Amino acid sequence: MGLFTGKKGLVFGIANDHSIAWAITQKLHQEGAEMGFTHLPDKDPTRAKMEHRVRKLVEPLGAKLLTPCDVQKDEDIDRVFAQAKEALGGLDFVLHSIAYAPIDDLKGPVYNVSRAGFGLSMDISVYSLLAVTKRAREALNPGGSILTLTYLGGETVIPGYNVMGICKAALESSVTYLAHELGPAGLRVNALSAGPLKTLSSSAVGDFDVMLKLYPAMSPLRRNVTAEEVGKTGMYLLSDLASGVTGEVLHVDAGFHVMGAPPADAKL
Ligand code: 0WD
Secondary structure (H helix, E strand, O other): OOOOOOOEEEEEOOOOOOOHHHHHHHHHHHOOOEEEEEEOOOOOOOOOHHHHHHHHHHHHHOOOEEEEOOOOOHHHHHHHHHHHHHHHOOEEEEEEOOOOOOHHHHOOOHHHOOHHHHHHHHHHHHHHHHHHHHHHHHHEEEEEEEEEEEOHHHOOOOOOOHHHHHHHHHHHHHHHHHHHHHHHHOOEEEEEEEOOOOOOOHHHOOOHHHHHHHHHHHOOOOOOOOHHHHHHHHHHHHOHHHOOOOOOEEEEOOOHHHOOOOOOOOOO
16 A cells, blocks of 8 residues: 555646656655646647647546646636646645746846836746645645745855746745645645756756756765655655654755755865
């Protein structure tokens, strides 16, 4: 029997097989979870690339639902939760693994970010967690858990992370307020702060390759993390093993976040 045998959940944010949401999904599946998934709506429905890419991944896992969702649209989020209720019944977990900033705004400097770009980045990367949680509150069984993904650039300055760092700071603060609000109902809300992994989103972040080299040089474990490590800790936070954990930002980054200066042996 797995940790998730008989448990059901909804996953937002698989774009392809490099997505962090996919790494976590695989661990949830290994532990027996039944899941529904959303994908970014395809602009041209006659060439459903997004849907096709995600379908290829989740169908072999016995996906109970695969449906488009643009988190900028309340009606999309409402529909997804209604469909999930029909396909899965009550939920035990919701994974939110979504972020976006327009490339021109992401490039920085942050004092140059456009008003529209700032609003869009915050809407997709932060407000979406509030909007998803609003619906998840009703859908989750007691003991249910919500998890979002964040990065160290929300706590300290990571050059190149720019407006997304500001979004992550707001996201992490949102996690604490949501944990406070949902806790009395027995529901948990946490964030996993992952080390840098090559994905569609991270390829847009300036200086990303610099970060990939810094982790082996600077982190206490002298290496970067793997997608599998992020996957299994994500699964842990969504599971009953973490039943006493809420409002937390858990770093899965080989310890990089505790360092304030390079170790003596660092070759930089
Ligand atoms: O190094 C990394 N890759 C790290 C990522 C380190 C630490 C944290 N993270 C975070 C990201 O900031 C994000 O919150 O992990 C989360 C997942 O990111 P990912 O797995 O690195 O990237 P990706 O595979 O691109 O998934 C993010 C997805 C989108 O992908 P694309 O590339 O198509 O934008 O977020 C989804 C979409 O599937 N997404 C949306 N979903 C619904 N509505 C929307 C939207 N409007 N916009 C983006």
